[in-house]
Amino acid sequence: MIDGVHNDQVALETQTWSIAELAAEYDVTLRTIRFYEDRGLLNPERRGTVRVYHPRDRVRLGLILRGKRLGFSLDEIATIVDMYDAEPGEEGQLVYLLNQIGTRRAELEQRRRDIDETLRELAEVEHRCQTDLQALRTR
Amino acid sequence: MIDGVHNDQVALETQTWSIAELAAEYDVTLRTIRFYEDRGLLNPERRGTVRVYHPRDRVRLGLILRGKRLGFSLDEIATIVDMYDAEPGEEGQLVYLLNQIGTRRAELEQRRRDIDETLRELAEVEHRCQTDLQALRTR
DNA sequence: ATCATGCTTTACGTTTACGTAAGCGTCAAT
DNA sequence: ATTGACGCTTACGTAAACGTAAAGCATGAT
Numbered sequence: 001m002i003d004g005v006h007n008d009q010v011a012l013e014t015q016t017w018s019i020a021e022l023a024a025e026y027d028v029t030l031r032t033i034r035f036y037e038d039r040g041l042l043n044p045e046r047r048g049t050v051r052v053y054h055p056r057d058r059v060r061l062g063l064i065l066r067g068k069r070l071g072f073s074l075d076e077i078a079t080i081v082d083m084y085d086a087e088p089g090e091e092g093q094l095v096y097l098l099n100q101i102g103t104r105r106a107e108l109e110q111r112r113r114d115i116d117e118t119l120r121e122l123a124e125v126e127h128r129c130q131t132d133l134q135a136l137r138t139r
Numbered sequence: 140m141i142d143g144v145h146n147d148q149v150a151l152e153t154q155t156w157s158i159a160e161l162a163a164e165y166d167v168t169l170r171t172i173r174f175y176e177d178r179g180l181l182n183p184e185r186r187g188t189v190r191v192y193h194p195r196d197r198v199r200l201g202l203i204l205r206g207k208r209l210g211f212s213l214d215e216i217a218t219i220v221d222m223y224d225a226e227p228g229e230e231g232q233l234v235y236l237l238n239q240i241g242t243r244r245a246e247l248e249q250r251r252r253d254i255d256e257t258l259r260e261l262a263e264v265e266h267r268c269q270t271d272l273q274a275l276r277t278r
Numbered sequence: 279a280t281c282a283t284g285c286t287t288t289a290c291g292t293t294t295a296c297g298t299a300a301g302c303g304t305c306a307a308t
Numbered sequence: 309a310t311t312g313a314c315g316c317t318t319a320c321g322t323a324a325a326c327g328t329a330a331a332g333c334a335t336g337a338t
Contacts, residue, residue, distance in 0.1 A: 020314070030315085035296060049303080049316055069253050071210025073294070083264055094272045101265045108254050108261075114208050115247050115254075122247075125222055126240045133233045159284075169285085174326060188286055188333080212324070279338100286333070294324085303316070308309100 017053040019044075026065055036064055039074055041081065060084075070111065080104060156192040158183075165204055175203060178213055180220065199223075209250070219243060
């Protein structure tokens with residue numbers, strides 16, 4: 001309140017988070033976040049020994065966790081997430097990236113087909129259950 | 140050819156498979172199939188010590204592997220797969236099953252949202268790559 | 279008769295993704 | 309000056325999902 005700016009209203013460029021804040025926001029443990037750093041998935045700034053997370057780090061954490069929800073391994077997630085940050089670079093690099101993207105897309109589309117099929121079958125089982133339940137109750 | 144029936148045309152009720160046949164068909168190792176049995180996911184018939192797989196076992200293996208592709212743990216898969224075989228049973232059992240189905244459905248729908256979002260972002264990155272590639276080549 | 283093939287069990291090894299202390303530094307508040 | 313709150317590193321532990329020998333039966337072919 002010293003300079004007329006509220007505590008929760010910080011200039012966008014300077015917005016940072018502590019490890020505990022990110023952990024709370026994404027509902028993971030501190031250990032998990034440090035582990036991702038260990039595996040090279042995050043590279044927060046250090047002020048002394050303390051980790052300081054910038055918007056870029058926060059976005060990456062979000063991508064990592066979504067990758068996890070999708071069932072990818074951390075190694076796979078590493079290649080995926082790095083694609084977002086990749087600099088234009090040289091032609092070979094770009095072609096490689098495009099191939100990676102193709103592969104990932106194929107995997108994801110297969111997964112979606114699996115999901116849709118499973119949802120259909122769940123609906124079947126559900127219907128069977130409800131039928132059985134009706135039969136039990138009207139008996 | 141003895142009785143006018145081709146070798147690959149067997150009465151449906153008697154169709155069975157060896158462990159190696161199933162392994163080849165689904166591209167998993169024998170170890171994996173035995174492991175699933177160890178975890179109670181499969182219960183093939185035994186003729187002596189040898190495992191004999193019936194259509195029911197084959198279907199279950201398919202379900203298990205699809206569950207794996209979807210990123211579920213074997214424990215989760217166990218509860219899912221058992222839902223398919225569940226007998227009508229009593230009311231409490233049915234209600235429990237319906238709840239499980241609701242949970243699974245919610246999870247799967249979340250996953251599908253994740254997938255769609257990821258696919259959109261992959262398309263973005265791909266577009267960026269292609270733009271960069273064009274820039275490089277027309278230079 | 280023995281050899282290869284296919285199946286079996288038992289059991290220790292491995293990787294992934296963290297959990298869980300243990301022990302210590304730092305800073306603000308009481 | 310001590311107490312928390314929060315953070316750090318180091319390091320051993322663990323559950324999941326198999327891999328990988330090792331060693332042995334059974335059976336059909338040579």
